[in-house]
Amino acid sequence: MSLYYVQKLMYQLNRDPRVRERFEADPERVLEEYELTDEELEAIRKPDIGLLFVLGVNGQLLMHYAAMHRYPWADYIQAMRDGVEEHGKVREGLYAMLEE
Amino acid sequence: MPLVFAGVCSHAPGITGRAHLADPAIRDEFYSHYHRLRGALEAAKPDALVVVGAEHFANFFFDNMPAYCIGMADFYEGPIEDEEWLGIQRRRIPGAPDLSKRLIARVMDDCDVAYAQEWKFDHGISVPLHFLTPRYDLPVVPVNINCQEPPLTPLHRAWAFGRALRKACDAAPERIALIGTGGISHWPCTPDSGTVNETFDRDFLDKFVNNRKDDLLAYTDEEVYREAGHGGFEIRTFIAIAAATEGATGELWFYAPIPIFAVGCTVATMSV
Secondary structure (H helix, E strand, O other): OOHHHHHHHHHHHHHOHHHHHHHHHOHHHHHOOOOOOHHHHHHHHOOOHHHHHHHOOOHHHHHHHHHHOOOOHHHHHHHHHHHHHHHOOOOOOHHHOOOO | OOOOEEEEEOOOOHHHHOHHHOOHHHHHHHHHHHHHHHHHHHHOOOOEEEEEEOOOOOOOOOOOOOOEEEEOOOEEEEOOOOHHHHOOOOEEEEEOHHHHHHHHHHHOOOOOOEEEOOOEOOHHHHHHHHHHOOOOOOOEEEEEEOOOOOOOOOHHHHHHHHHHHHHHHHHOOOOEEEEEEOOOOOOOOOOOOOOOOHHHHHHHHHHHHOOOHHHHOOOOHHHHHHHHOHHHHHHHHHHHHHHHOOOOOEEEEEEEEEHHHOEEEEEEEEOO
16 A cells, blocks of 8 residues: 555645646546555546545545545545445554554 | 734634534624634734644645744745635735744754745635734744644643744744644544534643643643544644743633534633
């Protein structure tokens, strides 16, 4: 797993409008620049907000990625709940803090 | 000259971004206390506003995460978030680079701190400024404490940092106001968003306004995480303000959990 790079992508999408423009125009070109597993790539492309949450993406990054995909707030919250239901509890990162 | 004002307030993005979804009665009462805080801040006639916040990956990331950082820019920009999403229009905010430089140098006598000449405000600073300096005519010095992901600075270091910041402010000729902004218990941006542990919050705020240092520093991160959620790590900003006003007490003006804002909404002042 390469949670660091998933989060780095989201950090850069949030912070840099040029990265966002490039991503919107040609996501694959941008994704090539990050060390991502197939599972992560699929979750980012879809986007599978619930799986991204389970993979450990910090909500302070994930909520903006969801907003970029026009998720209303309630749908964003529900997507994370569905993700946990489908994929199990958060695997690493902040929300797995007491598991590690 | 001695610090002219100190206070704390919440900064959750829902406060402005999801305002239309909140019960208007409680929302407007909360807002009225922001306005009161603005009035008190203006009455202190500050030359600059130092905001101790806890930003959320707008500037600082896992590649190089500072425990503490102070802004030293001519100007800042914010909010970084989608303007419609946050309900605040993006704009430039004046900095105070010369004052920043002197504060940073002085703080470094006691604490190591990073500095930044570029800084994009996220809701963590943009929401307080939206209420407290709506004309954006007061130069701002942003200060960040990493409260997002461990390893986090220990609470006793947040206290030492707050003391150092106070010494630095007192040594400057400018009239400086200090605002701390953080959440107490909350679980932002997760399935538990909207949960607030009011008992924890009220207990913490009692320790805060009475400036009981030993009690404030007795929390462990594990306890905070269990009882107050990952958002509770932001108590570091309150602790820095308590340290900056060591020996003084404060007044809690407003506290109420407002679930759609995903935080126990707080406005308080500390004597300086």
